[in-house]
Amino acid sequence: MENNEEQNLENQNSINLNKEQKDQGEFQSRIDMIELRESLNKVKTEIAKVIVGQENMVEHLLAALLSNGHVLIEGVPGVAKTITAKLLAKTIDVDFSRIQFTPDLMPSDILGTSVFSMKNSEFEFKKGPIFSSFILIDEINRSPAKTQAALFEVMEEKQITIDGIRYEMDEPFLVVATQNPIEHEGTYRLPEAQLDRFLFKINVGYPNLEQEVAIIKNQHDNRLEDKTEAVNKVITAQQLNNYQKLVKEIIVESQLIEYIAKIIINTRENQFLYLGASPRASLALLTASKAFAALRGRDFVTPEDIKEASYAVLRHRVIVSPEREMEGLTADEIIRQILEGIEIPR
Numbered sequence: 383m384e385n386n387e388e389q390n391l392e393n394q395n396s397i398n399l400n401k402e403q404k405d406q407g408e409f410q411s412r413i414d415m416i417e418l419r420e421s422l423n424k425v426k427t428e429i430a431k432v433i434v435g436q437e438n439m440v441e442h443l444l445a446a447l448l449s450n451g452h453v454l455i456e457g458v459p460g461v462a463k464t465i466t467a468k469l470l471a472k473t474i475d476v477d478f479s480r481i482q483f484t485p486d487l488m489p490s491d492i493l494g495t496s497v498f499s500m501k502n503s504e505f506e507f508k509k510g511p512i513f514s515s516f517i518l519i520d521e522i523n524r525s526p527a528k529t530q531a532a533l534f535e536v537m538e539e540k541q542i543t544i545d546g547i548r549y550e551m552d553e554p555f556l557v558v559a560t561q562n563p564i565e566h567e568g569t570y571r572l573p574e575a576q577l578d579r580f581l582f583k584i585n586v587g588y589p590n591l592e593q594e595v596a597i598i599k600n601q602h603d604n605r606l607e608d609k610t611e612a613v614n615k616v617i618t619a620q621q622l623n624n625y626q627k628l629v630k631e632i633i634v635e636s637q638l639i640e641y642i643a644k645i646i647i648n649t650r651e652n653q654f655l656y657l658g659a660s661p662r663a664s665l666a667l668l669t670a671s672k673a674f675a676a677l678r679g680r681d682f683v684t685p686e687d688i689k690e691a692s693y694a695v696l697r698h699r700v701i702v703s704p705e706r707e708m709e710g711l712t713a714d715e716i717i718r719q720i721l722e723g724i725e726i727p728r
Contacts, residue, residue: 453556662699701713
């Protein structure tokens, strides 16, 4: 009898301990996320040596990295769009290319071209800058539609065909593109079908007063001419591939899958939206939610992960109706209303 009572007491203590750990946010992961989280924290530390603030942009770039998805960054000049992407690329031991898009840029300038070799009297294919693992496209809306289309084909298929020969991109393969929300003269607006190729659209705003002071002070204290010299490589290509596979294993409960579906369906039925999100947005939201869970060191998705990912996943996949746009209503505000109107699963 005493043994049974002792056993019951131990079981109750174990239940209470598990409940206490859950309440404190401590849990036993079914998937080992320790190495992934430590590596990403190292990446953040390296970037923070140069970049002050912009935590939201860095978080979303890391989430895209884990999701193996492409990113479009929009912001006015001088808010560290390009430098942040360059710093992130430097923390990963992969090939990096930066391409400045201009109105005279042709598809062959980014894909490559066949050149006649006098040595063997044959045409040889010279690979363009797109043949890297991490590609930074500056001012993507400056190039003509033909060049944009060539880029988006590679982004979607991760391969190109030149002279009947197929060339596949190495993994990982990530495109980070920037564009300016002002100065639209001489630009070529990206069609919605091509915008859909991006996992995220990140809007970058101005820093606040404290961040502005820190930026000035950091520049004053930093004597390095090349700021990227302070940043070290902390992740290998193989590690990144392993992390991307790990993120796919993150657990998503059935009620959260239904929650994602409700968000997407609401965008299609919303009276303020001319165009709602497609099923591709559902899949993107699922993938991004897993990535945000991994960034938090969890092996399961929560409603907060889904809500955090929703804005960057959906803002470029929906179109505000013209009359509401004239009233100043933005896609982010409509997404916020949709999220507030759907019951959060428990």
